[in-house]
Amino acid sequence: MNTDFIILAAGRGKRMTGSLPKVLLPIAGKPMAQHVLDTVAGIENSRPIIVIENQKSEVKKFLLTPKNTKWVTQRKQLGTGHAVKTALPELRTGSIAVVLYGDVPLVEVKTLKALIKMARKDSLVILTFNKEHSEGYGRIVRGSKNQVEAIVEEKDASKQQKKITEVNSGILAIQSAHLKKLLPKIKNKNAAKEYYLTDIVGLAKEEGMKINPLLLKESDEVLGANTPLELQDLERASQRIKANKLLLSGVNIADVNRIDSRGTLKVGRGSFIDVNNVFEGVVEIGKNVKIGPNCFVKDSTIGDGVNVKASTVIEDSQVGPGCTLGPFARLRGGTVMEGNSELGNFVEANRSTIGRDSKAKHLTYLGDATLGTKVNIGAGTITCNYDGEKKHKTKLEDEVFVGSNTSLVAPVTLGKKSSTGAGSVITKNVSPGDLAIGRSRQSNIKRKNKK
Ligand code: UD1
Ligand code: CA
Secondary structure (H helix, E strand, C coil): CCEEEEEECCCCCCCCCCCCCHHHCEECCEEHHHHHHHHHCCCCCEEEEEEECCCCCHHHHHCCCCCCCEEEECCCCCCHHHHHHHHHHHCCCCCEEEEEECCCCCCCHHHHHHHHHHHCCCEEEEEEEECCCCCCCCEEEECCCCCEEEEECHHHCCHHHHCCCEEEEEEEEEEHHHHHHHHHHCCCCCCCCCCCHHHHHHHHHHCCCEEEEEEECCCHHHCCCCCHHHHHHHHHHHHHHHHHHHHHCCCEECCCCCEEEEEEEEECCCCEECCCEEEEEEEEECCCCEECCCCEEECCEECCCCEECCCCEEECCEECCCCEECCCCEEECCCEECCCCEEEEEEEEECCEECCCCEEEEEEEEECEEECCCCEECCCCEEECECCCCECCEEECCCCEECCCCEEECCEEECCCCEECCCCEECCCECCCCEECCCCCCCCCCCCCCC
8 A cells, every 4th residue: 555655844943043944953963854754764655745845945955865755845834734735736546645744753663554554444543642741732632432522732722721731743644535635624713824734633523534543652752843942852852762772672771861873873782881972873883892981983883792991982993892992092094903902091093903902001093003913002102104294004013012102103014023112213114023122222320419
């Protein structure tokens, strides 16, 4: 069965600050309306029909849409009912129509599937939820047999109706043929002088149709955002939804309200994520990984059993299984840490490969460096990889031991099992097994009047 999704995205968002159209404001790093589109893509035989203000709308420019998308223009924003009406010509014969709102971005595929299934019968299906502070939402008025009588908007609600906590998510499903019949009958006789989509409830009843409400137990997935404050709540809700899914899949999270994922985050079973971590782009974390507090991870993979200590930054890098990082380490530029290697406090690795079992535990910069296995880097070691014009490479073969505070002036290669004396400036290659010392000798000078 075909499903046509009418996505309302023409409203100006008067209650928001800023110049961006409301439905492009980001939630979890992605425009609100993009969330809706990505969800729709998860449903078979779906087609998005997006209602925008005009064909030059920024909304059209910024959204990634499937090929079969239809764009329709609502020149004047006369209300949600009017917006849906502009989309009617695009409905396929015999399809189910689902109305979605660009500012209600977190609705889930399973909920939409349930609505579609219910709408196959001769009924209008509306998605509702309970909200204690229900200001701004349409209230669901139920009759003596618990049947839905009407949806009353905030501006039109009586004092008594305002106390109702069951509210309208805005999302509804109905057979296209019924929608085409009912919508032209919507009038704008209300406080806002708008054509309310919600009036469809009364009209459907007049036609003798059944109104089937689907009342959600959890409200997070249907929260909308009309104001900057509501946008904040929505961001938290979206993070909570993602974190709860991770929890259910066997990941331990210190606090689901203090984790931020702005992209795709995969985490293996038995891993632990402490508070205030931010994940961006595509991040894959293996099993039994420990991520300490205050880390930032972007477009990277982290292997099984890795220990990432507090305040570590990992960007565009790969961390092999069993590695240890931080506190305060920084990886970037396609750095690869092979298994069981360790980069400790205040160590930065950029465009480098750290071989298996190699270690740099304190205060080091590794740029354009390739380390073999079991290399040991002393505190304060710096690769001098940039001569002001070009970047050069440093190669440290297996089991090299670099003394503390060594400057490795690239290009330079240290052969297998070679070492450097502390404080050396190494400008020439070192043969395997040799000890290189490049520093001035110490001289102790006797002084008469000092003990
Ligand atoms: C709407 C519902 C309300 C529901 C709430 C849920 C109506 C009359 N009210 O109110 O019952 O509880 O959503 O979040 O439907 N839009 C257009 N063209 C227009 C007007 C709006 O495309 O002429 C779009 C907006 O861009 C937005 C969506 O429709 O994405 C909803 O409009 P909005 O003004 O935010 O409706 P609410 O007041 O939130
Ligand atoms: Ca809204």
